[in-house]
Amino acid sequence: MDTVNLLTIATIAFLGSFGHCVGMCGGIVVAYSSIKLGGEPSKGYQAAAHLLYSLGRVTTYTTLGAIFGYIGGVVTFNNIANGVLLIVAGIAMVLAGLSLLGKIKFLTIIEHSFSSSSFYKDAFKKILNSKSLFSFYLLGLLNGLLPCGFVYFFAIAAASTASPLYGAIVMFVFGVSTIPTMFSLGFLTSLASSSSFRNMMMSLSSIAVILYGIFTLYNGYTYISNPQKTVQQCHSG
Numbered sequence: 001m002d003t004v005n006l007l008t009i010a011t012i013a014f015l016g017s018f019g020h021c022v023g024m025c026g027g028i029v030v031a032y033s034s035i036k037l038g039g040e041p042s043k044g045y046q047a048a049a050h051l052l053y054s055l056g057r058v059t060t061y062t063t064l065g066a067i068f069g070y071i072g073g074v075v076t077f078n079n080i081a082n083g084v085l086l087i088v089a090g091i092a093m094v095l096a097g098l099s100l101l102g103k104i105k106f107l108t109i110i111e112h113s114f115s116s117s118s119f120y121k122d123a124f125k126k127i128l129n130s131k132s133l134f135s136f137y138l139l140g141l142l143n144g145l146l147p148c149g150f151v152y153f154f155a156i157a158a159a160s161t162a163s164p165l166y167g168a169i170v171m172f173v174f175g176v177s178t179i180p181t182m183f184s185l186g187f188l189t190s191l192a193s194s195s196s197f198r199n200m201m202m203s204l205s206s207i208a209v210i211l212y213g214i215f216t217l218y219n220g221y222t223y224i225s226n227p228q229k230t231v232q233q234c235h236s237g
Helices: 003-036 043-074 079-100 106-110 118-129 134-143 149-160 164-183 195-225 231-235
Strands: none
Touching: 003 043, 003 118, 003 134, 003 149, 003 164, 003 195, 043 134, 043 149, 043 164, 079 149, 079 195, 118 134, 149 164, 149 195
């Protein structure tokens, strides 16, 4: 896991935050802003609330990254297994990119109904009605569990690292890279809601996802074709 990979992940996440994240989570930001930030609180309070919400999301994403990285590490035993894992991950990334482009329904098929469960709805409603500043962080934690195709892509990337630490880093970088868009959503409403702008950013991020998937496929191929290649060498590209 080198700087190039992290910059690629950050770029994909930042571009995708304009297209996918605004569409998926923008409504939640607008909802909690109108319900929990009514009465025109100070700009400082509003900034703290939005930041805590984003930090909550990043916390959940980082935790999921560590879990998926651990799972990827458990099923990794040798170079052949490493290569197969990366090839499977690469294929899934390419399919995710095509799905984000609207070409196939890969991500729609694997999404689950966690957000429609009574537990999630009750917890979301309770936190949404709370006026405490800390509740914004809890809302972010909960939001991080929403079924989301973009999150699935980065979870796959985290699993392909075969490391809880690198998996956590992947998801942390993803989460942090989406903060600027979600934090400033209220100030960029007209831009973020522009369908042409969002479609353009979504297309760019989807293409980047596909290219990263192809790169992951290549890494998997190098594992299988070069028995002397170490785990660290391949993960570093």
